Amino acid sequence: MTDAFSSLTRRQWLATSGAVALATSPWLARAQADWPTKPLRLVVPFAPGGSSEIVARAVAGEMAKTMGQNVFVDNKPGAAGNIAMQEVANSTDGHTLILGHIGTMAVNPYIFAKVPYEMKDFIPITLVSKVPSLYVVHPDLPVKNLTEFVAYAKARPGQLNYGSAGNGSAGHLAFEYLKMATGIFVVHVPYRGTGPMLTDLLSGRLQAAAVGAPALLQFIKAGKLRCIATGSAQRLPQLPDVPTVAEQGFKGFEMTQWYGLLVPAKWPKAHVAKIEAEAIRATRSAAVKDKLAQDTALAVGNTGAEFDAFIKAEQARWKPVIARAQIKPDGV
Structure with missing residues (x-):
């Protein structure tokens, strides 16, 4: 009797929860489609005038065409990019992302005794450009x-x-x-x-x-x-x-810097998926490729998983170089 009652209860619960899911799925779809609900802020952790701003403005302008909202670039220099990285890691508005860089992602963890952010604070979206x-x-x-x-x-x-x-x-x-x-x-x-x-x-x-x-x-x-x-x-x-x-005369020498988009790890998965799709589309567009090519930059536009693997490989590459050159942060 108890087993039959329990089985019936489970069936009733599953039926009810399924009905609720079906009833709410259109709302969830609308919520995802409606996001972003305000302009997106792309933080660049360096002063204006460098390659980072050129890359950021190229991809931001293209993303704005299909995101339904403007994507504006906000330069926030200071502490080798740590200030901006910390601010974005702690942001809660769901509309702030950052331009990751060889320095903030592959260098700072090895030149500072402690950085105010961790890699797990961010979700890699796409590698935008190699320069x-x-x-x-x-x-x-x-x-x-x-x-x-x-x-x-x-x-x-x-x-x-x-x-x-x-x-x-x-x-x-x-x-x-x-x-x-x-x-x-x-x-x-x-x-x-x-x-x-x-x-x-x-x-x-x-x-x-x-x-x-x-x-x-x-x-x-x-x-x-x-x-x-x-x-x-x-x-x-x-x-x-x-x-x-x-x-x-220096065989095998190669030096490129790189830039990619990241968002705070607390972003909803649906929003992460949407921004990844839009960022990849924008980066692979003819407009961005042509714009960056004019400035000798290569547009990439890989997946978030590929960008994550790339960051890890760069960290492994530069850690011994930093140790050998004894690179220290400003003021040390």
Whole structure:
């Protein structure tokens, strides 16, 4: 009697719950379709004027066309990106995402004793772009290529300065990687963003830098900076006369920085799925591909799972480089 009653009760419960699910599923579908309910905020953890802003604006503009809401870029520099990462990790509005970067995702965990966020605080959405680093000098420096720069620097150890967007930034990594490969000693001068650093490089207060291609092409073409090498595996179509680092005697050398979208881990799965689909569509669109290609950046647009695996591989790659170069955060 008890078993029959229990079985009946289970059947009644299952029938009732099924009816409820069927009744509410249209509401759930509408809720997902209605999201986002306000403009999406894409936080860029660096100052305006660098490759990160160019990449962010390209994908944000395309996503806004089909998301039903504007996607606006909000630059939030400071503490090598930690401030912005912490803010987005703790955000609760369900409409804030962030542009992840080689620095914030693969470097900061190894240069800071403690970062105010963890990888588990975020869900990777898509790798938006890979950007080759360009090695440039002020045109007053009497060198025309990397070979001449290495010889010039070796004859003047510690007398030349190079700038970056800050300790642990992509530019810092790129130049330290070059120093390790070539055996030169050039002094690092960290800034609070690519924009301020470029101001001093263009004025001649700095002699060299490694920066993502999108932020530099206009100055190279105008003769305000001289590109002595590219960090790409092959020569860039936009700079066909500039050889790669590998071509100039350092076999296997390659340096690219990268940018991808992430959202707080607390986002509903339905919203994560929607933003992933929209971000992939936008990144793979002809408009974004063409826009980024104009600035020598490569559009990717992989899945969240693929982006997650990529981040882990980059962390494994850069951890020993950071230890060897003894890279420390600003103020340490």
